[in-house]
Amino acid sequence: xxxxxKVTAEDILRISGVDASRCMQCGKCSGACPNYDEMDYHPxxxxxxxxxxxxxxLMESKALYQCLSCFACSQRCPRGVEPAKLIEAVxxxxxxxxxxxxxxxxxxxxxxxxxIPQQALVSAMRKYSK
Amino acid sequence: xxxxxYPGCTLxxxxxxxxxxxxxxxxxxxxxxxxxxxxxxxxxxxxxGEDEIATKLSSVRTLxxxxxxxxxxVTLCSACHHVLKRVNLDMKNNETIRQRANNYLKLDTPYxxxxxxxxxxxxxxxxxxxxxxxxxxxxxLKDLRIAPYYGCLLLRPGKEMGFDDPxxxxxxxxxxxxxxxxxxxxxQRNECCGGYVTxxxxxAAKRRASTVASSAADAGADLLITACPLCLYNLEANAxxxxxxxxxxxxxxxxxxGVKEEL
Ligand code: SF4
Ligand code: SF4
Numbered sequence: 187x188x189x190x191x192k193v194t195a196e197d198i199l200r201i202s203g204v205d206a207s208r209c210m211q212c213g214k215c216s217g218a219c220p221n222y223d224e225m226d227y228h229p230x231x232x233x234x235x236x237x238x239x240x241x242x243x244l245m246e247s248k249a250l251y252q253c254l255s256c257f258a259c260s261q262r263c264p265r266g267v268e269p270a271k272l273i274e275a276v277x278x279x280x281x282x283x284x285x286x287x288x289x290x291x292x293x294x295x296x297x298x299x300x301x302i303p304q305q306a307l308v309s310a311m312r313k314y315s316k
Numbered sequence: 317x318x319x320x321x322y323p324g325c326t327l328x329x330x331x332x333x334x335x336x337x338x339x340x341x342x343x344x345x346x347x348x349x350x351x352x353x354x355x356x357x358x359x360x361x362x363x364x365g366e367d368e369i370a371t372k373l374s375s376v377r378t379l380x381x382x383x384x385x386x387x388x389x390v391t392l393c394s395a396c397h398h399v400l401k402r403v404n405l406d407m408k409n410n411e412t413i414r415q416r417a418n419n420y421l422k423l424d425t426p427y428x429x430x431x432x433x434x435x436x437x438x439x440x441x442x443x444x445x446x447x448x449x450x451x452x453x454x455x456x457l458k459d460l461r462i463a464p465y466y467g468c469l470l471l472r473p474g475k476e477m478g479f480d481d482p483x484x485x486x487x488x489x490x491x492x493x494x495x496x497x498x499x500x501x502x503x504q505r506n507e508c509c510g511g512y513v514t515x516x517x518x519x520a521a522k523r524r525a526s527t528v529a530s531s532a533a534d535a536g537a538d539l540l541i542t543a544c545p546l547c548l549y550n551l552e553a554n555a556x557x558x559x560x561x562x563x564x565x566x567x568x569x570x571x572x573x574g575v576k577e578e579l
Contacts, residue, residue: 203366220508224520251516254524255361256508257472261482268473274364289516297515301553303545305326305395309360309512312371 193279195239202275208265209233215259215269225249229259229269236272241279250277251288251314281316289314317443319434320387321349322378324396325357331393331545333563336579337570338392338436344573345444345452349390352381358399361512369416375403376417380427388432390439392566394544398469401433402476435470435479436566437487437543446494454574456496462568463500463537463560464488465528467547468508482506488541491565495572504531509550518554525554533558541565 199206215229216222227235227247235244244250253273260268280286294307327335342349356374363371379400382389391397406413408429418426434442440449466485474482485506489499509528510521529551532540539561542548551562570576 201365201367220524221513221520224517252513252520254468254508254511254513256468256511258468258508261472261474271364278365278368294515299553301330301549302514303326303330303549305324305331305360305393305544305546306512306515306549308325308357309395309546310515312359312361312363313512314516 191283193241193245195236195241197279198236198241198272198275201278202268202271204268204271204275206233206236206267206272209237209267210265212264215263215267218258218262220256220258221252221254224252229273232269232272232276233267241276244276245280247276249273250280253277255313277313278316281314287315291315317346318348318350318387319439320382320385320389320431321351322355322358322389322391322396322400323351324391324393326545327393331548331564333567333579334392334543334545335566337564337566337576340575340577341566341569341573344575345449347439347444350385350387352378352385355381358396360395360399362399362402366410366413369413369420372403372406372413372417373420375400376407376421376427379404379407379429379431379433380421380423382431383427388434390434390436392436392543394435394467394469394542395546397433397435398477404429404431404433405476435543437470437491438479440491441487446490449491450494450496453494453496453572455572457568457572458496460497461500461536461538462492462497463502463532463535463540464492464505464565465509465532465540465542465547465551465562466506467542467544468506468511470543471506488565491569492541495568497568500532500535500537502531502535502537504528509547510554511546511550514550514554521550522554522556525550526556526558529555529560530558533560539563541568
């Protein structure tokens, strides 16, 4: 994936409002994550890699689209780090770039079934496209 | 008691039961829910980015409209509640977001998070009171073993939502007892149903939903209750063989209060 604009750790910290330097790498966030198995990078790794400035790797991560926004990681972090906000900031940094939407409205019709609530569609569009 | 009431889009479409039974029950309890005019969709998910302003504006409009009428704002859908509550806190506590949102909206008086956002369950607990609710029940739901499904959005982050103890909530159990039924406690009651990821990774959503449903079934529940249309969908459509019946909590409330009509 080629990215149009370089994104720095400072950008992620600014967008998320999170102080990743507070992270002590205890792993409690990842232990709490209900979609851990679907992720290549896990919540505690987001905290560590933002600190180290490894943003490009995170921007290519499939975890960005597997996070359920359940806030278990943020709730259970003993240091108030809020990994969910770091993941959201990296995802925003990707989908804000031209041509980098992950899912667009064109993809929705074939995903619909009789019962799917509108809430699912607007949420997915908010999470996966700009 | 008159309150502002924000239904949100799904309650006008796929989740009519959540809305209609909620209104009928409120009426029976002497509560008037007034829907603001021209409300817009909250977006379904809270925009966590500090620099996300446009995505927060529809919520701010709704919150400011309630303030104009001097009303607290009642919500029913867990997702709408989550979004409105957190955007409201941003408007109250985050100077930059407050300024930027007000710059866009150009309201007569700037909005600064003055509106109280109250979930319907909080209304029952804190304004009506579960003892009074119990006294208003005409058809106790005896012999029903109900598993309350809290999910994520009402509870977390606990310090923002302030809804209940995020790891050991009790409001839905108390609600179930007030209706005369028996609450069933199970470990997955506050773990995610899979959420919007059902549109992106069906298998992962199925694993989440079946884990929740089987946890409730193993604990001996006859049925699950929820306040969220997407939780209801996932628990019904994605739970596979472990699926239990799932209902909105307002449907049972209307039934116990004797005001349930067939929709
Ligand atoms: S729980 Fe908090 S402190 Fe522990 S690894 Fe995760 S982000 Fe870091
Ligand atoms: S918010 Fe995302 S990363 Fe955090 S625990 Fe939930 S699914 Fe995992």
